[in-house]
Amino acid sequence: MLAAVAAQTPIVLLLTYFLLASGAHFRRKLVQLVGPSLSRKKDAVRILEEVDSQIQRYLLAMLAANALLAAATWLAFLALGLDQAGVWGIAAGVFHFVPYLGPALIALGAGVAALLQSGSLLYALTVAGVSLLVAGVIGFAFATWLQSRFASVNAAVLFIALLFFGWLWGVAGLLLGAPLVAIAKAVFDRIESLKPVGELLGR
Numbered sequence: 001m002l003a004a005v006a007a008q009t010p011i012v013l014l015l016t017y018f019l020l021a022s023g024a025h026f027r028r029k030l031v032q033l034v035g036p037s038l039s040r041k042k043d044a045v046r047i048l049e050e051v052d053s054q055i056q057r058y059l060l061a062m063l064a065a066n067a068l069l070a071a072a073t074w075l076a077f078l079a080l081g082l083d084q085a086g087v088w089g090i091a092a093g094v095f096h097f098v099p100y101l102g103p104a105l106i107a108l109g110a111g112v113a114a115l116l117q118s119g120s121l122l123y124a125l126t127v128a129g130v131s132l133l134v135a136g137v138i139g140f141a142f143a144t145w146l147q148s149r150f151a152s153v154n155a156a157v158l159f160i161a162l163l164f165f166g167w168l169w170g171v172a173g174l175l176l177g178a179p180l181v182a183i184a185k186a187v188f189d190r191i192e193s194l195k196p197v198g199e200l201l202g203r
Helices: 002-021 023-033 038-080 085-095 101-118 121-151 155-169 171-190 192-201
Strands: none
Touching: 038 085, 038 101, 038 121, 038 171, 085 101, 085 121, 101 121, 121 155, 155 171, 171 192
C-alpha cells in the first residue's frame, strides 16, 4: 500500500501542475466547442464558474476539517500524557489529506511512541485507539458532512461516491471522489435534461 501511494503521488502532483498550468486554455477551448450560440457560451461559462466555486469550497472544507482534526488529536494526546502531543496533532492534520492510510499511519506511529514512552502495551493501544476514534468522528463523519454542506450534495451520496471511487482508483479516488461529485452536480444543475439527476444528488 505504501509503495502504491509513493508511486502515485508524483503522478498526481504532475497531473495537477499541468492541469492548473493549462486551465485557461481548456476553458477557452470548451467555450468554443459548445457552438456559436451566445446563450450556450454563457451557460458554459456559468458551469465553469460553478465548478471553480465547488472546488474552492471542497478545499476549504478539507482545510477546516483537518485543522479541527489536528486540534482534537493534540488535545486528546495531551490529556493522555503523550510526549510531543502538538507535533502528533499537526502530523495527524497533514496526513489526513491521504484518506484512511494517513490516519492509520498516525495511529500506528503514536501507538509505537506511547509504547516506547511508557512500556505499557495497554497505554499504547489506548493512544492508537483514541487516534483512530478522533480520525473517524472528525476526519470521516464530520468532514463528509461538511463537504456535503459546502457542495450542496447529499451526505449519503457523497459517502457512496467515496467508497466507489476509492474502490476504483484507490487513494487517488478517495481524494478526487468528493470534488468529482460536486462538479457533476454543478453540471447537472445547469443542463435542463439532467436537472432531475442534480436534484437526486442534492440535499
